[in-house]
Amino acid sequence: MHRVPSRGAALEFVLETLKQEGVSDAPGSQAVWVGDPGLHPLAARVPGLSFDVTRERAAAAKIGITEADCAIAATGTLLGDSTPVAQRLASTLPAIHIALVALDSLRENLAEALAKFDPRRARYLAAITGPSRTADIERVLTIGVHGPVRLIIVFYGREEASA
Amino acid sequence: MKAEFRESIQQALANETLAGALGKFSEAYRVSRARAYEGIDFEALRAQIAERKGFAAAHLEELAERFRQSAEALGAKVFRTSEPAEVKDYILRVAREQGAQRIVKSKSMASEEIHLNPFLQQAGIEVTETDLGEWIIQLAGQRPSHMVLPAIHMTREEVAELFSKEVHERLGSDIPRLVKVAREELRAKFLNADIGISGANIAVAETGSLVLLTNEGNGRLVTTLPPTHIAIVGIEKLVERFADILPIVEALPRSATGQLLTSYLSIITGPAENTDGSAKDLHIILMDNRRTEMAADPVFREALQCIRCASCLNVCPVYRAVGGHVFGKVYTGGIGTILTAWFDELQKSDEIQSLCIQCGACRDYCPGNIDIPELILEIRRRLATEQGLKPVERAVFPIINNRRVFHGLLRAASLAQKPFESGGLIRHLPLFLSGLTEGRALPAIAEEPFRDRFRRIRQPQCADKAAIFAGCLIDFAYPEIGEAMVKVLNAAGVEAVFPEEQTCCGAPARYSGAYESAAESAIANIRALETEGVRWVVTACPTCTVALLKEFEASLAATGRQEHLEAARQLAARVIDFSTLAFHLEQEGRLKLKSEDGPGAITYHDSCHQKRTLHATEEPRALLRKAGYELTEMFESDVCCGMGGSYSLKMPEVSASLLRRKLAHLRDTGAEEVGLDCPGCLMQIRGGLAQQGDGPRVKHTAERLAERLAGDQDATAGTTGKPRG
Numbered sequence: 079m080h081r082v083p084s085r086g087a088a089l090e091f092v093l094e095t096l097k098q099e100g101v102s103d104a105p106g107s108q109a110v111w112v113g114d115p116g117l118h119p120l121a122a123r124v125p126g127l128s129f130d131v132t133r134e135r136a137a138a139a140k141i142g143i144t145e146a147d148c149a150i151a152a153t154g155t156l157l158g159d160s161t162p163v164a165q166r167l168a169s170t171l172p173a174i175h176i177a178l179v180a181l182d183s184l185r186e187n188l189a190e191a192l193a194k195f196d197p198r199r200a201r202y203l204a205a206i207t208g209p210s211r212t213a214d215i216e217r218v219l220t221i222g223v224h225g226p227v228r229l230i231i232v233f234y235g236r237e238e239a240s241a
Numbered sequence: 242m243k244a245e246f247r248e249s250i251q252q253a254l255a256n257e258t259l260a261g262a263l264g265k266f267s268e269a270y271r272v273s274r275a276r277a278y279e280g281i282d283f284e285a286l287r288a289q290i291a292e293r294k295g296f297a298a299a300h301l302e303e304l305a306e307r308f309r310q311s312a313e314a315l316g317a318k319v320f321r322t323s324e325p326a327e328v329k330d331y332i333l334r335v336a337r338e339q340g341a342q343r344i345v346k347s348k349s350m351a352s353e354e355i356h357l358n359p360f361l362q363q364a365g366i367e368v369t370e371t372d373l374g375e376w377i378i379q380l381a382g383q384r385p386s387h388m389v390l391p392a393i394h395m396t397r398e399e400v401a402e403l404f405s406k407e408v409h410e411r412l413g414s415d416i417p418r419l420v421k422v423a424r425e426e427l428r429a430k431f432l433n434a435d436i437g438i439s440g441a442n443i444a445v446a447e448t449g450s451l452v453l454l455t456n457e458g459n460g461r462l463v464t465t466l467p468p469t470h471i472a473i474v475g476i477e478k479l480v481e482r483f484a485d486i487l488p489i490v491e492a493l494p495r496s497a498t499g500q501l502l503t504s505y506l507s508i509i510t511g512p513a514e515n516t517d518g519s520a521k522d523l524h525i526i527l528m529d530n531r532r533t534e535m536a537a538d539p540v541f542r543e544a545l546q547c548i549r550c551a552s553c554l555n556v557c558p559v560y561r562a563v564g565g566h567v568f569g570k571v572y573t574g575g576i577g578t579i580l581t582a583w584f585d586e587l588q589k590s591d592e593i594q595s596l597c598i599q600c601g602a603c604r605d606y607c608p609g610n611i612d613i614p615e616l617i618l619e620i621r622r623r624l625a626t627e628q629g630l631k632p633v634e635r636a637v638f639p640i641i642n643n644r645r646v647f648h649g650l651l652r653a654a655s656l657a658q659k660p661f662e663s664g665g666l667i668r669h670l671p672l673f674l675s676g677l678t679e680g681r682a683l684p685a686i687a688e689e690p691f692r693d694r695f696r697r698i699r700q701p702q703c704a705d706k707a708a709i710f711a712g713c714l715i716d717f718a719y720p721e722i723g724e725a726m727v728k729v730l731n732a733a734g735v736e737a738v739f740p741e742e743q744t745c746c747g748a749p750a751r752y753s754g755a756y757e758s759a760a761e762s763a764i765a766n767i768r769a770l771e772t773e774g775v776r777w778v779v780t781a782c783p784t785c786t787v788a789l790l791k792e793f794e795a796s797l798a799a800t801g802r803q804e805h806l807e808a809a810r811q812l813a814a815r816v817i818d819f820s821t822l823a824f825h826l827e828q829e830g831r832l833k834l835k836s837e838d839g840p841g842a843i844t845y846h847d848s849c850h851q852k853r854t855l856h857a858t859e860e861p862r863a864l865l866r867k868a869g870y871e872l873t874e875m876f877e878s879d880v881c882c883g884m885g886g887s888y889s890l891k892m893p894e895v896s897a898s899l900l901r902r903k904l905a906h907l908r909d910t911g912a913e914e915v916g917l918d919c920p921g922c923l924m925q926i927r928g929g930l931a932q933q934g935d936g937p938r939v940k941h942t943a944e945r946l947a948e949r950l951a952g953d954q955d956a957t958a959g960t961t962g963k964p965r966g
């Protein structure tokens with residue numbers, strides 16, 4: 079988990095991480111990013127990064143980047159409307175999932191966080207708490223089964239911002 | 242009991258891998274669960290779940306209809322059926338229509354309940370379980386042995402063996418490597434699948450939502466990658482409102498795995514977007530399979546409050562010893578026994594219900610607030626009503642109900658047993674008569690029962706009087722405990738009376754499902770104990786205390802003997818267990834104990850009924866401390882010793898396994914003395930220690946207090962067999 083002062087700093091952090099993880103055009107080294115059109119020019123700057131998140135690209139990618147609608151303090155959880163399938167692809171298939179979340183979206187517990195959504199609109203509400211895990215073999219906790227092996231959460235901005 | 246069942250139990254008990262895995266797991270489970278619930282009011286939480294799920298169980302039809310409307314309004318297809326066969330046909334039809342060849346599944350107990358996989362495979366469709374544990378089980382061609390950890394009975398070597406065959410490569414037993422292999426193998430399956438089948442942990446009528454909790458992420462992939470999603474939902478998963486998911490989501494991960502929340506929680510409300518931009522072809526099957534019948538049953542409706550967390554397995558001392566496979570069915574453990582009786586048929590639960598020792602541990606942990614042991618007793622009762630009692634029980638219970646004959650036989654047995662006495666082991670007395678003790682040490686029955694000795698005890702006259710209810714064990718096997726009770730009561734200025742007409746409390750009959758006999762015992766004892774001028778009815782056997790306090794009324798009510806209920810309640814109002822009474826007397830300054838020159842270290846075993854029904858295990862501890870003992874707690878002091886009355890006769894192997902654990906724990910403390918409040922546990926533990934050779938001394942709290950009365954010259958000499966006066 080990381081904390082940075084602003085959204086701009088969060089984007090910088092992501093770009094830096096992509097570099098460190100060696101994201102490139104090579105198969106298995108790409109990254110997919112579910113982001114607003116304003117970000118798309120970044121793709122030109124980073125080889126191997128794509129904002130067009132398809133099933134094939136997400137399956138081949140090493141890193142997936144998404145933005146979460148809110149975070150839950152009590153359990154360390156990210157919660158978001160994952161009705162757009164790109165959200166689910168980018169946060170499940172790659173080995174590393176980077177999630178950006180605004181600090182002022184932090185809620186105390188699941189009840190408060192869920193209150194922000196109408197389940198009839200948000201048809202696939204997804205909460206993520208840590209990386210994918212199993213204890214199915216001899217009860218030994220092992221990280222990274224079907225979902226990401228690593229989850230990196232980047233908090234940006236201030237708590238209870240006046241915005 | 243069939244030979245195969247007995248054999249499967251023996252095999253399980255002999256399986257060291259299983260014993261090691263389950264033993265370690267159950268110990269770790271308690272710790273992590275406790276940590277996960279820190280700062281949470283579990284009683285309030287489970288009351289809320291029980292209320293919400295209870296409400297749903299009472300309105301199943303209504304909620305199912307409401308769910309259908311809500312989900313269909315959003316574009317889902319909802320299919321309701323009570324027949325397992327129709328569920329399978331429906332799925333096959335969908336598969337055929339889509340020309341589907343490959344199906345991936347995330348965990349669904351409902352699909353296992355109806356044996357879906359073999360059905361689809363026979364139809365030529367490839368079905369792959371994607372939960373790691375379930376996949377292992379599928380590759381091994383086995384049944385899950387635990388509801389949450391399906392492959393808990395297997396070692397990493399066995400898993401490596403299975404995976405090696407699957408990927409045609411020799412794999413080592415490094416767990417992360419094995420998990421990686423599974424990830425790669427199953428990833429391909431996910432990407433190529435035509436249909437994803439899931440279960441659901443919760444279904445919300447108000448919104449038509451399905452709630453899925455998983456840790457591995459397979460639930461997300463099953464519901465995301467294939468264009469068609471079929472969810473099989475047992476209708477007991479329904480809740481009324483969207484907000485009702487909150488308490489369940491709060492409890493389920495904590496109770497299941499000691500997590501605050503699973504890695505993934507998905508709430509699916511109608512079809513979401515597919516990876517090609519189309520809308521998901523979403524089918525939701527609401528499956529009944531006798532759940533509505535269950536809901537209509539006033540006793541068993543409660544079982545629909547289950548959220549399938551498996552705590553009742555994790556804390557069950559018998560499950561820990563034998564594992565899940567001896568249950569022979571999809572659902573295992575305590576709740577599994579109940580579900581099998583319904584989803585299969587009552588007869589099928591005949592053998593597995595006998596595994597329950599009635600220790601009550603699961604009841605304390607169940608987040609659905611289900612009285613699992615009581616429901617298992619109800620199964621016993623119905624089996625007994627349907628099939629009749631076992632021949633032995635048919636012969637024995639009428640004898641017990643005739644006090645004169647019963648007591649006459651016990652006296653005769655005391656004379657007859659002389660040559661066999663050395664083992665000193667006594668099992669539950671009423672069944673001792675049945676010849677079931679064959680092959681085991683014969684019990685030593687006291688030469689002179691407590692009822693005879695009592696007459697010779699000279700007592701002071703006091704204003705306060707207490708009637709002693711001895712129970713069979715104290716009356717006929719451990720009269721010295723009865724004498725100690727009198728001595729302590731007298732020292733506190735309480736005179737003891739012994740109503741002669743008292744007889745067996747009926748627990749053996751009740752725990753065998755013979756409620757008629759239990760009710761007869763209740764009536765006889767209620768009459769016997771209607772003694773004027775008696776302030777308390779005191780017992781030193783927690784099983785008897787619970788019988789007098791609660792079960793008389795329950796047995797009478799269950800057998801339609803309404804006219805005796807009031808008398809049962811009046812009796813219950815005066816009933817108290819010995820240690821609690823002594824504790825109050827000590828607090829009031831009437832009972833004075835000698836605390837100086839303490840007898841040393843003691844470790845205390847919590848008897849099941851004393852702890853979980855009477856909630857009276859602090860009182861004896863406090864008294865022992867006052868009497869100068871230094872208490873050193875043993876590990877798992879409140880786990881059953883394996884006695885369970887006649888259980889130890891019916892399931893000797895399981896009983897012995899539980900006893901071994903108990904003995905090891907109490908020896909580990911190094912204490913020279915073992916304290917307890919139950920003559921049954923005393924028999925079991927003392928017998929076990931005797932068999933192992935020397936060991937700490939085991940005595941009832943009443944005896945220990947009698948030895949430590951302040952100002953009693955005679956105190957340390959004890960009271961055994963010595964008439965006072």
Ligand code: SF4
Nearest residue numbers: 547548550551553607
């Ligand atoms: S009966 Fe209770 S403890 Fe057992 S699985 Fe169900 S909810 Fe959990």
